[in-house]
Amino acid sequence: MKNLPIFPAGEVWLVGAGPGDAGLLTLHAVNALEQADVVVHDALVGADVLDMARDGVELVFVGKRGGVTSPKQPEINRRLIAYAKAGKRVLRLKGGDPFMFGRGAEEALDLVAANIPFRIIPGITAGIGGLAYAGVPVTSREVNSSVIFLTGHDKRGLSPDNVDWAATAKAGMIVMYMAMRNMHEIAGNLVAAGRPADDPVVVVSNATLPDMQVVETTLERAADDIAASGIGAPAIISIGRGNLLREALNWRGV
Numbered sequence: 468m469k470n471l472p473i474f475p476a477g478e479v480w481l482v483g484a485g486p487g488d489a490g491l492l493t494l495h496a497v498n499a500l501e502q503a504d505v506v507v508h509d510a511l512v513g514a515d516v517l518d519m520a521r522d523g524v525e526l527v528f529v530g531k532r533g534g535v536t537s538p539k540q541p542e543i544n545r546r547l548i549a550y551a552k553a554g555k556r557v558l559r560l561k562g563g564d565p566f567m568f569g570r571g572a573e574e575a576l577d578l579v580a581a582n583i584p585f586r587i588i589p590g591i592t593a594g595i596g597g598l599a600y601a602g603v604p605v606t607s608r609e610v611n612s613s614v615i616f617l618t619g620h621d622k623r624g625l626s627p628d629n630v631d632w633a634a635t636a637k638a639g640m641i642v643m644y645m646a647m648r649n650m651h652e653i654a655g656n657l658v659a660a661g662r663p664a665d666d667p668v669v670v671v672s673n674a675t676l677p678d679m680q681v682v683e684t685t686l687e688r689a690a691d692d693i694a695a696s697g698i699g700a701p702a703i704i705s706i707g708r709g710n711l712l713r714e715a716l717n718w719r720g721v
C-alpha cells in the first residue's frame with residue numbers, strides 16, 4: 468500500500484486487530500498482514516482477519532481453545548524472538564489494542580531485551596469500538612467526563628485485589644474487560660463503594676461480530692442476568708448512565 472512501511476525481515480510487529488469486524492483493521496494492520504511471513508495470533512483474532520494475510524503465510528495459534536491452556540507468555544515471547552532471529556517478518560496479532568489488557572508491553576519489553584527491532588500498531592479496543600457497535604458511547608458531554616478501564620480478573624483468575632474501589636466507583640463510566648466470571652463480587656465492591664445499585668449496565672459479547680449479543684441490566688442484577696441470559700465471553704461490561712443513550716441512538720453495528 469502506498470506510503471505504508473516495508474516490513475523488514477527479522478522484525479516483529481505487534482499489531483492490534485480490533486474487536487473482530489475485519490473492517491475495523493487499520494491500514495497499518497492490513498499492510499502488515501500483506502507482508503508478514505508468520506502471523507502469531509491469539510483466540511480473539513477471527514478468521515475474517517486472518518484471511519487477509521498473504522498466501523503462503525504461516526499461521527501460529529497461541530491462544531486458549533476449548534479449555535486447552537495456551538502456551539505461557541515466556542514461551543510465546545521466546546517463539547517471537549526465534550522467528551525474528553530466523554529472518555522472518557513476524558506479525559504478532561492481538562485482539563483489540565495490543566496495549567489494552569493484552570500483554571503487548573510484556574512482549575515488547577522482551578523484544579527490547581533481545582535486541583529485536585519492532586513496531587507497535589495500535590488497534591481499536593473492544594472497550595470503545597465494541598461498545599460503539601452496541602450503540603453505547605464511552606463518553607458524551609452531557610453524561611460523563613471520565614472513563615475507567617478495568618480488568619475483571621487478575622493472574623489468578625480472581626477479581627483483582629489492587630483496585631481502588633472508592634476511586635473506581637466515582638468514574639463517569641466504568642468499562643470492564645474479562646469481568647463475566649467475577650461480576651457478582653465486582654458489583655458488590657462497587658455498590659459498597661457508593662455506586663448506585665440501579666446504575667445501568669450493558670453487557671456486549673462477541674462485539675462487532677455477526678453473533679454479537681447484548682444484555683441490558685443494572686449493577687445489582689448484572690451477575691444474575693448474565694447467568695440467566697446465557698451470554699458468554701468474550702464480553703465487555705459497561706457501567707454508567709451513558710448506557711441509557713443506547714435507546715435514543717438506536718444504532719447497532721451488526
Ligand code: SAH
Pocket residue numbers: 486487511561562563564565566567568569591592593594597643644645646671672673674675676700701702703
Ligand atoms: N487487547 C484487547 C483486550 C484483551 S483482554 C482489546 O483491546 O480489546 C480480553 C478481553 O477483551 C475479553 O475477555 C473481553 O472482555 C474483551 N474483548 C475482546 N474482544 C471482544 C469482543 N469482540 N467482544 C466483547 N469483548 C471483547
